[in-house]
Amino acid sequence: MALPILVLPVQQQRYSCHGCGNCCRDFTVQLRPADLDTLRAQQWEARLGHAVTSEFRGTTYLRQRDDGACVFLLDDGLCRIHKEFGFAQKPIACQLFPFVLVPDDARTRVGISFACQSVRENKGAELRSHINEIDRMSRAVPETRAATYTAMLADAMSAKDGELDALAQLLDRMLSRDDLVMRDRFDGLAWIAASLGRAKLAEVRATRFRELVNVLVNAVPGELEHLPVETVLPKQVRLLRQAVYARLEDVQVGTAKTKGRWRTVLTQLLASRAFTRGKGAVPPVAKGLLVGTDFARISAIPALTESPDRDAIDQLLTRYARATILGNRAWGAGYYGWPAVRGLQALVLNIACTAWTARALAAARGHPHATLDDVRDALGRIDRHAGRAPWLGSVGERLRLEYFRLDDGLRRIIRDGI
Numbered sequence: 001m002a003l004p005i006l007v008l009p010v011q012q013q014r015y016s017c018h019g020c021g022n023c024c025r026d027f028t029v030q031l032r033p034a035d036l037d038t039l040r041a042q043q044w045e046a047r048l049g050h051a052v053t054s055e056f057r058g059t060t061y062l063r064q065r066d067d068g069a070c071v072f073l074l075d076d077g078l079c080r081i082h083k084e085f086g087f088a089q090k091p092i093a094c095q096l097f098p099f100v101l102v103p104d105d106a107r108t109r110v111g112i113s114f115a116c117q118s119v120r121e122n123k124g125a126e127l128r129s130h131i132n133e134i135d136r137m138s139r140a141v142p143e144t145r146a147a148t149y150t151a152m153l154a155d156a157m158s159a160k161d162g163e164l165d166a167l168a169q170l171l172d173r174m175l176s177r178d179d180l181v182m183r184d185r186f187d188g189l190a191w192i193a194a195s196l197g198r199a200k201l202a203e204v205r206a207t208r209f210r211e212l213v214n215v216l217v218n219a220v221p222g223e224l225e226h227l228p229v230e231t232v233l234p235k236q237v238r239l240l241r242q243a244v245y246a247r248l249e250d251v252q253v254g255t256a257k258t259k260g261r262w263r264t265v266l267t268q269l270l271a272s273r274a275f276t277r278g279k280g281a282v283p284p285v286a287k288g289l290l291v292g293t294d295f296a297r298i299s300a301i302p303a304l305t306e307s308p309d310r311d312a313i314d315q316l317l318t319r320y321a322r323a324t325i326l327g328n329r330a331w332g333a334g335y336y337g338w339p340a341v342r343g344l345q346a347l348v349l350n351i352a353c354t355a356w357t358a359r360a361l362a363a364a365r366g367h368p369h370a371t372l373d374d375v376r377d378a379l380g381r382i383d384r385h386a387g388r389a390p391w392l393g394s395v396g397e398r399l400r401l402e403y404f405r406l407d408d409g410l411r412r413i414i415r416d417g418i
Contacts, residue, residue, distance in 0.1 A: 002145035003108045005101075005135055007128045008327045013112065013319055015098065016124025020117050021077030023097055025069045026250075026287070027115075027384070029062040034140065035091040036060060042085060062091065068287065092140045099134055100327065100387070101144035102334035104164075108145050110134055111327025111334055114320050115384035120376045122319065151332055152339035153209075154201050164332075164340055166210040168325050171344075174217040175322050182314035183305050186351055186418050188220030189321065190410040191227070193344040197405050201341075229408045232416040238276050239400055240413050241295075244353045244360075245275035246391060247382050248285040282360065286381055293364040301359035302369055304418050309372040316372070317351060320379060329387055336393030345401050346392075348410050354382045355417030 031039075031053060044052045052071050054063045063071045072080040081090045088095065098116035102109045112127070114120050138144050153159040174180075174188060195216055204212045249268060271283040282290040282298070304313050324347055328334045331343025338346065357378035358370040367374065385392055404410050 002139075002142075003103055003106070003147055005110060005131065005138065005145075006107045007110045007131055007134070008112055008323055010319065010323050010326055011126075012122070012315075013119070013323055014122050014124045014126060015112060015116070015119050015130070018118050018123060019077050021073060022117050023094075023115070024073040024077075024079060025067075027097075028064070029070065029091055029093050031060045031062060031091055031093075032140075035093075038089060038091075042081070042089070088136075092137060095137050096141070099130070099137075100329055100334060101134075101138055101141065102328035102332065103144055103147060104149055104151055104328060104332060105147045108138065109326075109328040109334075111329040112323055113383055113386075114323070115380050117376075117380065120316065120380055149333040149337065152337075154196075154339045154341045157201060157339065159340065160206045160209075163206065163209050167213055167340055167344075170210070170213045170217045171325055172322050174220055175318055175325075180221060181305075182310060182317070183303075183415060183418050184221040184224060185314070185318065186321075186348070186414050187224055187411055188217075189344075189351075190348045190414045191220070191224060192216045193341070193348050194405060194408065194410050196341045197345060229411045229415060232412040233407060233409075236404065236407075236409050236412055237416075238278060239403060239409075240352060240356060241275040241278050242272060243349055243397075243400060244356050245272050245285065246397070247350070247353050247385050247389075248289065248357065250286055250385070282364075289381065290360050290364050293360065297363040298356075298360045301362045301367075303416065304355055304358065304370055304375065307369040307371065309370075309375075312372045313370075313375045316375060316379065317354070320354075320383070321347065321351065324386075335387045338393070342398070342401065345405070345410060346397075348414060349401060349404065350382055350386060352410075352413040352417050354379045355414075357381060359417070 036053070039052060048071075050071075052063050054061050065071060070079075074080055074083065079090060079094070098113040098119050100111035100113055102111055110127070112119055118124055151159040151164055153163055171189070171192070174192075175185060177185070180188070192213070196213075199212065201209065249271065271285065274280070274283045278295040278299075281294045284291065304310060307313060324330045325344075330347045331338050331340040335343045335346065354375065355370075355378075358375040361374040361378055362368075362370040365374070370378075387393075391397065404413065
């Protein structure tokens, strides 16, 4: 039997497609066998006179133009397949976006990607209004409705019944508090993530685990005042920039095929080293996202707390954190199969990367502070890879998080950027 679907229970989050076409200009769409059958039946190659798919390393994708846009994107920002054959005849990945279906052992949760502009701007209908369409689309991806994942609490430690639900609910309660300022909200999240990483969780299972998390949540923000952190360390800043590069780099299939594997890898290696050093001009990333700025200018942009838009930025990042946790995109099948504690630490790192990227965009655009639009655009770039880029689920990324667990690294990078 198919698992029941649970729509993301964040009432503040809304979504409807507004036809901006951004997802058609900037995403590589992997095709399933059924998608290929549909495209062949629509006879696009005969009608257009050229191939509409591309093969790369054994996988088939929708073909992209030289600028990275999908071959089916029209000048008015609409999809030609959608226009001629209807929404349900597009590849299933295109239909589902920005929804993310994440099964666990009891249900399929519906998460949502903040790579979508309408999601970031919170425009449209209540999420529950999409449930019938989500149910229809999920049947084309049957693995998203099957209980194939064993939930993990920590490394080599399976979760007991109710533990992950308790963790998500209690974190959501903390994030939803109106009395917390932005820096304390996300410093609190970092402190809880680090505390759970240090705790001997084998000794506090089931009800006792819920009690532990409840104590940690209730201790914010008071405990943070008694446990102040020093200024972020230079090595932590270097690793943060390295993590940002890993989230911004996005080699298009066409570009990789043209340059070849080794030239592509060499270009990425040199750019990663430049981000690690943090000196001079910022190398090209994400279609020239940060062209025209350098690392010194970025360092001069104040933290997000100093922005005149700080309240709206707080609301945006809070929606993102809540939606990621409650939509099962912070751990488990929604995040490389990672256990909850490690996935929570990765969420904190993603928020810190968003803050750094927002300041970088402000520097590139000549803003004295990061604006709400800077943060929106930064979050869109950071979240577009979360859970789907293999290198962010690699051993290297785990080692990076291990280092941030030392010397209050997670708290330091959050307080420095937020």
